Amino acid sequence: xxxxxxxAVVVSGVACYVTATTARKAGQIRAIxxxxxxxxxxxxxxxxxAKDVAGSMQALKALERKVRERxxxxxxxxxxxxxxxxxxxxxxxxxxxTRDIESGLKAGVEMVALARASAERTxxxxxxxxxxxxxxQHGDLLVAANDFKGARPPIAExxxxxxxxxxxxxxxxxxxxxxxxxxxxxxxxxxxxxxxxAAVALSPR
Numbered sequence: 001x002x003x004x005x006x007x008a009v010v011v012s013g014v015a016c017y018v019t020a021t022t023a024r025k026a027g028q029i030r031a032i033x034x035x036x037x038x039x040x041x042x043x044x045x046x047x048x049x050a051k052d053v054a055g056s057m058q059a060l061k062a063l064e065r066k067v068r069e070r071x072x073x074x075x076x077x078x079x080x081x082x083x084x085x086x087x088x089x090x091x092x093x094x095x096x097x098t099r100d101i102e103s104g105l106k107a108g109v110e111m112v113a114l115a116r117a118s119a120e121r122t123x124x125x126x127x128x129x130x131x132x133x134x135x136x137q138h139g140d141l142l143v144a145a146n147d148f149k150g151a152r153p154p155i156a157e158x159x160x161x162x163x164x165x166x167x168x169x170x171x172x173x174x175x176x177x178x179x180x181x182x183x184x185x186x187x188x189x190x191x192x193x194x195x196x197x198a199a200v201a202l203s204p205r
Contacts, residue, residue, distance in 0.1 A: 056094065057091070057094060060087055060090055060091055060094075063087055064084065064087050064088075064091075067080050067083050067084045067087065068084065071084065078118065078121070078122065081114055081117065081118050082118060082127075082130070084114060085111055085114040085115050085118065085130060085134065088107045088108070088110055088111035088114070089111055089133070089134065089137060091103070091104070091107045092104045092107050092108045092111060092137055092138070092141060093137070095107065095141070096140065096141055096144055099144075101141065101144060101145045104141045105138075105141055105142070105145065108134075108137065108138035108141055109138070111134045111137070111138065112131075112134045112135060112138050112154065114134075115127070115130045115131040115133075115134035115135075116131055116134075118130065118131070119131040125165070128161060128165065129165070129178070131161060132157075132158045132161040132162050132165070132178070132182070133158075135154040135155070135157050135158035135161070136154070136155060136158040136181070136182055136185060138154050139151040139152075139154040139155035139158065139185065139189075140155075140185065142154070143185075143188075143189065143192070148189060148192050148193050151189060152189060155182065155185050155186050155189060156186065158182050158185075159179070159182035159183060159185075159186050162175065162178045162179040162181075162182045163179055163182075165178070165179070166178075166179045183202055186202055187199045187202040187203065190202065
């Protein structure tokens, strides 16, 4: 008969004595390794996301150069103007996500100018919507830069353009939804500037 110390276990006929302290330390080590693994995984994901953003921006810039070459030979190429406006819109959205506010604002100014030129030239609904979208997006970036005073004109103009579109087609749900987004942005801006009465006036009734 072999007497085993208290807390010992027998595995395949071999007596293994594991103290409570050893088990506790082993658990702590496993927890630390798991936590380190999660941190490493998160870091790798963030690194890959940064690479994706950089790669996407490089692709957008390459396309932008080609479109600008087309505009250099034909400045009134409406298709190229719309394409450049869309490329700039994507750059502004990416800049907002990465907090590259300076680059986003620079692209936003040109985006709005292109959208306005197209809207004034064609008077078409597509370009009117493009202008309203560009104005709202530029306003959003100005809000992100804490330039609430600067954000008011583009957001207000976007809301008015979308209000006109909704009134012209009251049964068009897409127009109503776009108007709703602009109203929400303006209401948020009023709250930021402590214009609570104006914010309440913009609230649904």
